[in-house]
Amino acid sequence: MAKKFLVRTEDSASTWEFERDDEGVRVRREGQETWIRVELQRVGDSQLYLLMVENRPVEIYLERRRGGARATIGRHAFDFNVERWRPQSAKLAAQQVQTGLRRITAPMTGSIVEVRCKPGDRVAQGDVLLVIESMKMNNELRSPAAGVVEQVVVSGGQRVNAGDLLVALHLG
């Protein structure tokens, strides 16, 4: 009997079916035809894991997080929330993805050179929100999606650490 799970990030939500059988585990994204045979194993005592996807080995770095996990693969890190699928939670997640607030955080440690947006501004995907100086270079921080600037919490000249909140963006 397949169990259903909701795998969410700030900007996405997908439903996965999970089933155990004699050969191990298989999963299927909701709405798709075929099941995928998978197996996850940890490599030694590290946080490196080997995920077998239909006999194709994929290395992935996993860290447990409250309510989910951070998965790093290639150059991407995803913070996933994993929970049992329930009709209400799925609906809520879908709404959040469409209208939610997006936190724009500092991608690096550095100092703010210039702030190019203010609360209330409508921005398109790719618009420059602010400029950060790091490693003696000016770097433009662009909006990841279209929306309205809700809040700007930094000002020019301020030093920021990687991960600090810079701008809150209302999607849509």
Added chain:
Amino acid sequence: MFAKVLVANRGEIALRIVRGLRDLEIRSVAVYSDVDRLSQHVRYADEAHYIGPAEARQSYLNVERIIDVAKKCGADAIHPGYGFLAENAEFAEACEAAGLVFIGPSPESIRLLGDKIAARRIAEQAGVPVLPGSGELTSIDEALAFAERIGYPVMIKAAAGGGGRGIRLIESPEALPAAAARAMQEAAAAFGNPAIYVEKNLKRVRHIEVQVIGDRYGNIVPLGERECSIQRRHQKIIEECPSVAVSPQLRRTLSRAAVRIARAAKYHNVGTVEFLLNEDGQHYFLEMNTRLQVEHPVTEIVTGTDLVKDQILVAAGEELPYEEADLLTRGWAIECRIVAEDPFNNFLPSVGRVVFAREPAGPGIRVESALYDGVEVTPYYDSLLAKVTAWGRNREGARQRMKRALAEFRVVGVATNIPYLQQILDLPDFISGDIDTGFLDRNQVLAEEHFEEQREVAEIAALLLVTSGDRDNGDQPLNGQSAPSNGYRAAIGAWRQQQAGLTSRGGGMGRWPRNF
């Protein structure tokens, strides 16, 4: 010979030098700033000393502190690596004044060749072609008049300094005044000298450089050329040895020219003479770098030399152990610089913690790296994380091995330029060797591949990790079922019992049975 040498640098090059010193059985002394306490160059050295805060000015550029440490620990010499104090004549002088050998050329040679206009003069006197260029200019009117005479496009450069800094390409007279004013300001700030000079800009040129090494007795040996045309904003990212554009005859010409320039500057130790090569095979002297270059491994691999070791030997007063005629070259080498910059986000420098790093290996691969699990990439220093060099019997063989190596390289936690390097290696013009310094301007980063695929795999992994509960002990697949082990665990257990006393559960030494 030296008994102890201080390495005044950090990162991969400091580690490279520590290794060279160990090969020579010389004790190595590392120095480190606040953020480099756990660095590999510290851990691999025989001795290590703290020299100050993360800011380079207060640590790796702190001449007084470094010389003080060298004297206190009884070092005989200082190796500056590249960058930081490597081309600083005052530092070389301060070493000498303190009774320490500076592993590099004399302060006079550094000063002479660091002055671009003086270096041009030396090249001209040595009969080496130089680009049409002005002398030292301090006014915009002079610059305009000179540019008019040689014709646009032109390059504006700071008369002092190097490393691609302050260089500006000017296409038309309208753009010159503003650019010249900014270049002068920058030059004054960076080098304390606002003088600039104007040089003719050639279209479609290759950047070719010749490695030389000299001893204190006037022997100077050229070690062939390197092709460094793959540059982004004047920073090299892929280098090769040899170059597809250099025939044996041209190699002789360039080598002779490089040796004449080095001789005129009374040069000893390792140095690199840079040339521009146009499509007609015409070459022009660009500048001479008075240090070990980042890209030295390609030359080492193809010529079978060890430049770090050799430069230490000649600095210690030994004669060069080879002449030009003794050198044999073999095959082809390509180097890629792995930097912490995100190619899919306008090359934004990426700082943070590298949670996991695994370097490539295997046939023909050499890696120079300062990476380790948990290393912090900070905004204080340059973004070079590692260099991968691939050797092959020919260029295509080296290229294929490089592709394999880049695919094996894992850096988790910061973005790197590896995906961009992989794209470049697959471009038809790169494969055929049809490259020049404008190559990367014409070949911008292609769209990122496999994003959706990676995301899906990440979702599955997170799902399995979370649904596995606490069974995450490394022995079992995280899907709640025991691994199909073919009974191997039981077999190992039985064998251990049988060997009771002869083996222990790890750590101890055991003997493998013949028919295991």
